[in-house]
Amino acid sequence: MPTFVTVFSWRIMLADSGALNQLLGALHLPQPAWLEDTFWQRFAAIMVNTWCGVPFMMLSLLGGLQSIDSTLYEAAEMDGASAWQRFRHVTLPGLRAVSSTVVLLGVIWTFNQFVIIFLLFGKNSAPDAQILVTWAYQLGFGQQPRDFAQSAAYGVLLLSILTVFTSFYFRWLKRNDQLAV
Numbered sequence: 001m002p003t004f005v006t007v008f009s010w011r012i013m014l015a016d017s018g019a020l021n022q023l024l025g026a027l028h029l030p031q032p033a034w035l036e037d038t039f040w041q042r043f044a045a046i047m048v049n050t051w052c053g054v055p056f057m058m059l060s061l062l063g064g065l066q067s068i069d070s071t072l073y074e075a076a077e078m079d080g081a082s083a084w085q086r087f088r089h090v091t092l093p094g095l096r097a098v099s100s101t102v103v104l105l106g107v108i109w110t111f112n113q114f115v116i117i118f119l120l121f122g123k124n125s126a127p128d129a130q131i132l133v134t135w136a137y138q139l140g141f142g143q144q145p146r147d148f149a150q151s152a153a154y155g156v157l158l159l160s161i162l163t164v165f166t167s168f169y170f171r172w173l174k175r176n177d178q179l180a181v
Contacts, residue, residue, distance in 0.1 A: 003052055007119040010048045011035070014120075041121060041129040048116050053109065057102050064098030065091070100173050107169075108162055132158045 013019045014034035021031040032040045068091065076086045114133045121129060123142055130138070132154050140151030 003115050004119055006052055007048060007116055010044070010051070011120055014044055035121060035126075038126075038128040041126045045113075045117060045120060045129050048120060049110060049113050052116065053106055057106060060098055060102045061095060064095045067098075068094035096177075100169075104166065104169060107165065111158060111162055132161075 015021075016031075016033065016035075018034075020034070024031050034040045034044045072090045072094070073086055076090050081089065111131070112133050113131065114137065117126070117129060117131060117134045118137070120126075136151045136154035136158070139147045139154065
């Protein structure tokens with residue numbers, strides 16, 4: 001499902017009289033101001049981001065699980081490996097390539113989740129729930145006078161953060177691969 005449809009659906013559910021607050025009210029639980037209170041705005045952004053990202057992650061990991069040769073499990077079972085040992089020594093190493101890619105993509109996509117923040121909270125609301133990408137947009141296009149220089153600086157900062165993270169992540173993966181051998 002497209003992200004904007006998902007975010008609009010969550011925005012309707014998280015509204016003051018939305019389905020989630022009605023459910024909480026029926027259970028006699030507090031009904032937070034999901035889209036107004038700073039804490040709940042952050043919580044809602046994380047929740048919606050997780051909701052949007054989990055299907056891709058799970059499908060990728062399912063593909064990785066299906067690519068692990070079943071004879072490895074049979075051999076481990078014949079050698080007397082417990083279920084935990086099979087998971088630790090067969091499944092996890094078999095998923096290493098897929099999971100490392102999925103984690104890296106998840107981090108990059110989370111840093112760039114402009115759509116979720118922008119569509120969930122609107123153009124000028126939730127200043128405490130903004131991320132670098134939405135601040136860059138706000139400075140370059142959402143205010144008068146437009147500050148393209150600072151907006152571009154935020155973009156370069158975001159690129160730099162992701163480049164440094166990616167290089168350290170690849171070094172960490174390479175070091176763990178060497179230690180595993």
